Amino acid sequence: MPSSLPVPRPAVPASAVPAAPEWPLVTERLRLRPVALADAEAFLGWRSRAEVVRFMYQPPWDLPTAQAKLSTWSTAPFEEVGDVLVLAIEADGGVVGEAMLKWAAGARQAELGYALHPDVSGRGLATEAARATLELAFTTYGFHRVFARIDEENAASVRVAERLGMRPEAHLLENDQRDGVWSNEVVYALLDREHTGLA
Secondary structure, three states: OOOOOOOOOOOOOOHHOOOOOOOEEEOOOEEEEOOOOHHHHHHHHHHHHHHHHHHHHHOOHHHHHHHHHHHHHHHHOOOOOOOOOEEEEEEOOEEEEEEEEEEOOOOOOOEEEEEOOHHHHOOHHHHHHHHHHHHHHHHHHOOOEEEEEEEOOOHHHHHHHHOOOOOOEEEEEEEEEEEOEEEEEEEEEEEEEHHHHOO
């Protein structure tokens, strides 16, 4: 009689994991690199602000939280499903934001995230950083599809996704709670061949 137990998914073979990128990634105005523990205080510049983290569905950080998170992120691998790569965004000699790639479930899928200090908003830096992170995802890591999950009230992040050429794929109703109230989420995505067409 056949077993009813699920068949385990094979791990990603080491040969399928691309070589580490060369850091930093450099754009017209920015440098992106993996976070370091020394970035903890800079991250508090936006992660401690309720108006920023409310769209991340988490409470504001304090310094011990920042140090613990950055310690974990700065030493974490990026080799298989569930791994997260967090990048510090540098501009004008300081760390002004973060970009994130999460290795998502499914064949060659990744999630994109980004957040910047409110003091540098309105300059197009989020779009510039997210575009560089998409390039990393498709060109270096070879992902097939990259998506962003955004609270529908986060108009600034929606505009970034649209500037990147990402397509709206889903509108999820009351799928999570923000500030104790049900909230809606939109999903934007881009395929590798669409990214190539935008280049």
